[in-house]
Amino acid sequence: MTSSKKTISQSIWDFFCSLKLTMFTLITLAVISIIGTVIPQGTPPPEYLHTISQNKLKLYKSLGFFDMYHSWWFILLLSLLSLNLIACSVKRLPAICKTITRPVRVMDDGLERSISNLTSIMTSGDAATLKDRVAAVLKAEFAEPVVTETDGAYHLFAQTAPWSRLAVYAVHLSVLVIFIGAIIGSLFGYKGFVNIPEGESVGKVMSRSEKEIDLGFAVRCEKFSVSHYPNGAPKEFKSILTVLENGRPVAGYDRVPVIVNDPLNYKGITFYQSSYGKYGEHEFTVSDPDGSNPQPLKMQSNGSAKLPDGSGICLQETTPDISRFQSGLNGPAAQVEVHLANGENKTFIVYSNNPAMNRMNLPYTGGKLLQYRGGEEFMYTGLQVAKDPGVWVVWVGCILMVVGIYVAFFMAHRRIWVRVENGTVTIGGNSSKNQGGFQLFMEQLMTKLKKQLPLEDNK
């Protein structure tokens, strides 16, 4: 009974330690991650929804394809990977630690047979003198040896970078550290967004999960501006921001320019230049063609409304003076788009002091005369707001990973054992990686060693 129980737990343990599981998880993660790069993540845009059937939509939704990197099965795979690398490390670390902290200092017969880089040099002279010479060469060319004396023979042992054996486990640990950082961020941080009109301030932002978050202070947008290169491409998006505590500017945070790639950070909350737009209210009148019975119609900048006949109207752009665009005309004007009953869209310009031109649009506005009365417009800046207390943990993980990979790939634990007896010096060594390079090193070491030892003739 107990033995079968042991085999079950043993086989579960072996499963989590297995390299097959590693290969399975890594390859599966690589393949299924493709899904989220083909199917849009988050709220799917309407253009996409038109391209797939209702059944497919239902299936995708139930499988969590629209937020796959947070779905239970993706998290499960990441957990499997984590368990796998923890189990592998727990299994192998004790032996590795023993190799590092309690090295085998004496080359016995068993060890000697297992070493491929083994050389015996016949020499004259007594063991004590030879030992000192060998030790000097090892110290100069490799590392200072530890000497053990047994049965009239001297055993020298030297090693370099034994700790490099730990690098693989540091890389494994770094993956877990990054996961921990990500979890801290998702538990205690947030990502939000806020639009601030010029001259106004906000103290609350909307998080991505549609929750309102109180900042505990306020941010005012003093000004927003866009500059362009001569070819028309945008050069700089700039917001001038002021942080307010109890309505007063905070020293050092007064009128700070914030541009893309140069955010503002205050109390662990960071504000990133992300978008911009126009904000304002515009007045129109809708009247009979002769101007009688005027009714006011209000629209926000880039907003929309309904005309009396029920067709929709969108405000696209406005100008305080049309003469810049159309010579011979003047005064404020607005460009609108009307969605006609027959499904067509019609774009035209509505003037404030040119009823004759406005009357040409009667066919699109249900026979009513639409006139622009003017409005006020401000720029607003769109800021990405983020707080992520886990980000430093993620960076620690990243640095550990990069350093760990470097050490794991390019540094080796090299060990050299020497047995010095009267008339014979036996040298053996091994390396945790790069066997070719180590063999070359050993050959060069032998050459140098032979020069320092009184060689027997023609041996």
Next chain:
Amino acid sequence: MTSSSLFNITTFAYLLSMLGFFAFAVSRSKVLGTAASALAYGGLLAQTVAIGLRWKESYALGIGHAPLSNLYESVVFFSWTIVLIYGLLDLKYRYRVIGAFVMPFALLGMAWGQLSLDSGIQPLVPALQSNWLTYHVITCFLGYAAFAVACGISIMYLIRAKHEKSTPDNEQSIVATFPAGRVLDDLNYKSIMIGFPLLTLGIVTGAAWANYAWGTYWSWDPKETWSLIVWFVYAAFLHARITRGWAGQRAAWLSIIGFAATIFCYLGVNLLLSGLHSYGG
């Protein structure tokens, strides 16, 4: 001399170098091998100067920035890194014939850039105005280039393995000039050992930049996800080295799949999917 005429010379040098390596593989004439190598190194030198000149020219236009900002500049830089990594491998291990399988990648990059991409020097859009651009692009492309070299070596490995199965001991064939199977297997591994840390660094610098500019180090953007897919594939490759069953042919296939994923990450994401990396880098 302008950068653009130097880039044309580079493309021509890479073409001749590739043909030289092919002729070397067929004829085993040492002179041809040396000439092909010399052309590769000469092209690399010309390209290095050209990239420097283009950098300088952008300052003369008043829009100075490192030439790493659009598809043309990235594909030129990619081909430069491929020849650089090949050169390092050649200097260290001296297996000249590998050039026949690596130079085509470099030539393809240069030819595509020179023949069909817009090579005008454009000002930097606000999103790219950061020093992180240079660190991120250099590390990523050095990584990609090492994977390209590994892919070329893996193709050689598979050709050799197939040939040994069908007609063993045929000393007259081209394949006989290839390094031994275990050498190719080892060089494949060594190239990936160069590429993997660089890709890791590329992803980390990208995350650092994203965090600095957007406030999120990771947003599962298709480019980010594909770079992670590439990382998973090569992580699998490295772990596969520990088991004997995944060495040799299977490792070669993993390396080729990894490079296919790399190319999709670099080009496919920009040309076929939409996302944050829309400027083509």
